[in-house]
Amino acid sequence: MLSVAGDLDHHTTPRLRAALDELTLAPGNGLVIDLSALKFCDSTGVSILIAAHQRAQEAGAALALAGLDPDLAHIFSIMGLDRLFSFYDTTEAALAALQ
Template sequence: MRHDHGLTVTLQPHTARIRVLAVAGDLDHHTSPSLQAVMDELTLAAGDGLVIELTGLTFCDSTGISLLVAAHQRAQDAGAALALAGLHSDIAHVFEIMGLDRLFSFYDTTEKAATALR
């Protein structure tokens, strides 16, 4: 677990093939290196699934969005699947305005996301 300037990033094993990355707090250009560091340590293989759990996300700027897009691209390159869970409606609305709802799969809960990735 990493905690930096109001951002907490926790990697939680869910099943053998699916991991959950819980991100809570403000994700912005000050805190994104914490998430980047955890993402860099994460190895994704074909058939793996990663749920980024965002129930505790209170703010996300363009730097944070770019990081999530890069994570999605990295998962795709590895043949893995990535889903976002628990995104607050106001932040989800911003993602939709930017057209990111066509890139990401959004789920209400981590469990629904994990089931979809199986």
């Protein structure tokens, strides 16, 4: 599980990219990204989340996003990201879904 807090923008995405690069994803594995402390996400942040999804998909692993603020969830929905990602209210729910 990875947790993202504060802003996810062009200044902070390198840290998330580095954390994602350290993970080993394999078929049957799951990754939860906890966004419950995320306050702002720009297009660079969205791009890194999409890249994480693509990497998980290529590895045969599942990816779930948890705890997204309702306002950000609405924006993600407008962008159609609700068709790409699985969203869960809590990390516990996301972890359970990936079991």
